[in-house]
Amino acid sequence: MSVETYTPQAFHRQAHDALGSPQIRSNFRKAMDGLMSKRRDVFSDWDLEALRELGANIRLRALARLPELLERLEANCEASGIKVHWAEDGEEACRIIRELCEARGAKSVIKGKSMVSEEMHLNAHLEAAGIEALESDLGEYLVQLNEQTPSHIIMPAIHLNTDEISTIMHDKTGLARTRDVDVMTAAARAQLRERFMSADIGISGVNFAVAETGTLCLVENEGNGRMTTTVPPVHIAVTGIEKVVEHLRDVPPLYALLTRSATGQHVTTYFNMISSPRKRGEHDGPEEVHLVLVDNGRSSIYQDDELLDTLRCIRCGACMNHCPVYTRVGGHTYGTTYPGPIGSILMPHMLGLEQTKDLPTASSLCGACGEVCPVKIPIPDLLVRLRREAVGEGRGNVPGAGVKRTKKEVAAWKGWQWLATHPSAWRGGTAIVGKLQALTPSKLGPWTECRTAPRPAKRSLHALVKRHQAGKDKSDAEKSAANHVIKKGKDEEERS
Amino acid sequence: MSARDAILKRLRERTDGALNAPDSDFSVVTGRGWSIGERLERFERLITSVHGEVIHTTHDNWTVDLAELLHAKGVHRLALGREHPVAAEARSALDARDVVLLDADRDIESWQQEQFESTDAGLTSTRGAIAETGSLWLWPTPDEPRLISLVPPIHIAVLDADTIEDTFFDVIEAHGWADGMPTNALLVSGPSKTADIEQTLAYGVHGPRELVVLVRHAEERK
Numbered sequence: 001m002s003v004e005t006y007t008p009q010a011f012h013r014q015a016h017d018a019l020g021s022p023q024i025r026s027n028f029r030k031a032m033d034g035l036m037s038k039r040r041d042v043f044s045d046w047d048l049e050a051l052r053e054l055g056a057n058i059r060l061r062a063l064a065r066l067p068e069l070l071e072r073l074e075a076n077c078e079a080s081g082i083k084v085h086w087a088e089d090g091e092e093a094c095r096i097i098r099e100l101c102e103a104r105g106a107k108s109v110i111k112g113k114s115m116v117s118e119e120m121h122l123n124a125h126l127e128a129a130g131i132e133a134l135e136s137d138l139g140e141y142l143v144q145l146n147e148q149t150p151s152h153i154i155m156p157a158i159h160l161n162t163d164e165i166s167t168i169m170h171d172k173t174g175l176a177r178t179r180d181v182d183v184m185t186a187a188a189r190a191q192l193r194e195r196f197m198s199a200d201i202g203i204s205g206v207n208f209a210v211a212e213t214g215t216l217c218l219v220e221n222e223g224n225g226r227m228t229t230t231v232p233p234v235h236i237a238v239t240g241i242e243k244v245v246e247h248l249r250d251v252p253p254l255y256a257l258l259t260r261s262a263t264g265q266h267v268t269t270y271f272n273m274i275s276s277p278r279k280r281g282e283h284d285g286p287e288e289v290h291l292v293l294v295d296n297g298r299s300s301i302y303q304d305d306e307l308l309d310t311l312r313c314i315r316c317g318a319c320m321n322h323c324p325v326y327t328r329v330g331g332h333t334y335g336t337t338y339p340g341p342i343g344s345i346l347m348p349h350m351l352g353l354e355q356t357k358d359l360p361t362a363s364s365l366c367g368a369c370g371e372v373c374p375v376k377i378p379i380p381d382l383l384v385r386l387r388r389e390a391v392g393e394g395r396g397n398v399p400g401a402g403v404k405r406t407k408k409e410v411a412a413w414k415g416w417q418w419l420a421t422h423p424s425a426w427r428g429g430t431a432i433v434g435k436l437q438a439l440t441p442s443k444l445g446p447w448t449e450c451r452t453a454p455r456p457a458k459r460s461l462h463a464l465v466k467r468h469q470a471g472k473d474k475s476d477a478e479k480s481a482a483n484h485v486i487k488k489g490k491d492e493e494e495r496s
Numbered sequence: 497m498s499a500r501d502a503i504l505k506r507l508r509e510r511t512d513g514a515l516n517a518p519d520s521d522f523s524v525v526t527g528r529g530w531s532i533g534e535r536l537e538r539f540e541r542l543i544t545s546v547h548g549e550v551i552h553t554t555h556d557n558w559t560v561d562l563a564e565l566l567h568a569k570g571v572h573r574l575a576l577g578r579e580h581p582v583a584a585e586a587r588s589a590l591d592a593r594d595v596v597l598l599d600a601d602r603d604i605e606s607w608q609q610e611q612f613e614s615t616d617a618g619l620t621s622t623r624g625a626i627a628e629t630g631s632l633w634l635w636p637t638p639d640e641p642r643l644i645s646l647v648p649p650i651h652i653a654v655l656d657a658d659t660i661e662d663t664f665f666d667v668i669e670a671h672g673w674a675d676g677m678p679t680n681a682l683l684v685s686g687p688s689k690t691a692d693i694e695q696t697l698a699y700g701v702h703g704p705r706e707l708v709v710l711v712r713h714a715e716e717r718k
Contacts, residue, residue: 295503
């Protein structure tokens with residue numbers, strides 16, 4: 001299979017291609033339908049609103065105290081032997097991790113699932129330095145074998161079906177073709193166990209970092225996260241600065257929301273809480289644990305009261321599972337690390353609106369994402385905010401703000417505004433438009449690709465009413481239409 | 497300025513000003529008020545729903561059930577601790593039988609290959625369980641290290657019925673976790689699993705294929 005490169009700039013072409021692929025349409029439709037119904041079932045015996053309220057509240061509290069909590073997290077980690085590093089951006093984080101690898105003379109790294117490491121393109125960086133980075137989450141492993149990137153933040157290989165995966169495992173690992181999922185899973189287990197034993201370093205993400213105790217929490221089903229953080233002699237955890245929570249007791253509500261929202265599970269197989277490297281007298285676990293805290297645009301988002309809500313995200317993926325656009329075009333179409341609604345409100349800050357200007361408009365604003373978000377991020381409002389920023393009508397504090405602003409559009413709206421606030425010009429204008437209705441072009445760009453062009457009426461409603469009142473009606477049809485309007489107006493008056 | 501100081505400075509000098517931290521109401525994750533029977537029923541229902549096996553036994557008789565289990569599963573090489581009463585009782589009961597007991601209290605470097613390739617099962621104690629989610633909680637120790645509940649294909653966990661509590665939140669609060677966390681604290685809810693191949697569930701992808709919980713009761717259950 002060929003390596004495909006997706007970019008956010010090519011969103012429209014990629015969406016067009018994806019919509020034309022029955023494979024992608026059916027793989028995503030099937031998966032998302034299943035996830036939506038599982039989520040609904042697993043929350044059925046919960047006071048979901050109270051739990052979401054608590055989740056939002058815990059995240060907001062953590063953000064309100066963010067600088068203080070990061071310092072506490074650092075102090076508590078360091079006190080128990082976890083070395084903490086800070087990175088302004090992805091590049092710096094990659095460099096820190098590469099240097100840690102080089103200091104150990106590491107040649108091979110085994111990875112647990114980490115979207116932050118995807119965000120900073122860590123694998124490519126390490127490969128360039130001659131360090132092999134192997135993904136161990138089964139979905140990530142398959143995607144890596146296929147030289148792709150994840151198409152979903154929780155289920156990276158959701159775009160592939162069983163036959164495609166069978167082909168990948170056959171072509172890349174020599175496994176005899178099979179449709180038996182247990183056989184393929186067992187083969188991957190055997191292949192990866194060898195690598196866990198020989199890896200010099202394990203790299204993982206973090207779901208929640210607890211300031212109070214200096215604890216790194218990892219959520220998973222497979223056990224690869226526990227392997228990654230326990231078997232190699234060094235563990236490097238990498239995470240965004242917003243992942244910190246204040247107290248240990250803040251963790252259970254967020255964990256309850258995360259697993260249920262993500263996959264409809266009441267709990268995952270493992271919840272792995274790491275608070276120190278191997279202590280004297282202990283017999284396994286890494287001798288060194290490092291925590292790399294990555295900013296990469298997050299502190300800019302943090303400045304703005306409205307945009308701040310973006311940072312509440314706990315990366316469950318429910319917004320994409322419920323998004324009618326994501327379900328149809330799939331994750332790769334977005335061309336960014338985080339696809340779907342959360343990606344559309346997050347990636348513009350990381351890449352700038354120049355590259356991502358189409359993402360905030362890749363939504364019908366139906367509101368499903370905001371309704372299912374476990375921490376109540378008002379995603380539709382944030383999409384609208386970024387649309388405003390893109391046309392230069394916001395606060396101008398998002399990189400690339402104003403990139404979609406064109407003189408033509410600004411002039412058109414200005415003209416509209418002037419017309420709508422000058423009654424005589426408005427009347428004259430609508431009269432002319434009505435007279436020239438036959439000249440309306442039948443092609444109006446993308447609008448008429450699947451619709452007929454709108455045709456202005458001969459006379460505006462305003463004009464019709466006026467004629468009626470003056471008793472000048474000629475046509476019966478016009479008369480009854482105007483009557484109807486007037487009657488309706490009267491009814492409303494009587495009611496009020 | 498270091499990256500650390502620059503990041504913290506930006507966060508502190510926030511454009512829109514300082515934020516108010518709201519108080520949190522945790523009542524939705526606590527106060528279930530389940531009876532012992534309800535806890536046990538719920539724990540068993542949930543952990544078996546994700547492919548965990550539950551065997552009810554008694555404090556007096558559990559090693560007999562363990563021996564039967566090992567025989568039924570074809571376990572010939574069992575990794576276990578030494579000092580914890582669970583490990584000590586298992587050792588004395590199993591000594592004479594056809595099971596090789598592998599000492600788990602060794603530095604992993606000295607037996608990694610053996611643990612990965614020729615250990616049939618790992619036996620551990622548990623600190624307790626959570627009824628709401630069907631989860632065991634473990635704090636691995638030098639006696640029962642982290643990997644014996646992960647690497648061998650079968651994990652056998654011994655749980656005392658009276659240590660099941662309602663919720664994860666309740667466990668954290670009641671046992672004062674925040675006052676001192678161990679190197680590694682774990683919740684285990686079933687055997688290792690994945691649905692990464694077209695949403696089809698498969699067990700034992702990286703960790704154990706089977707999780708068996710021996711639930712010990714004070715007396716024989718009627």
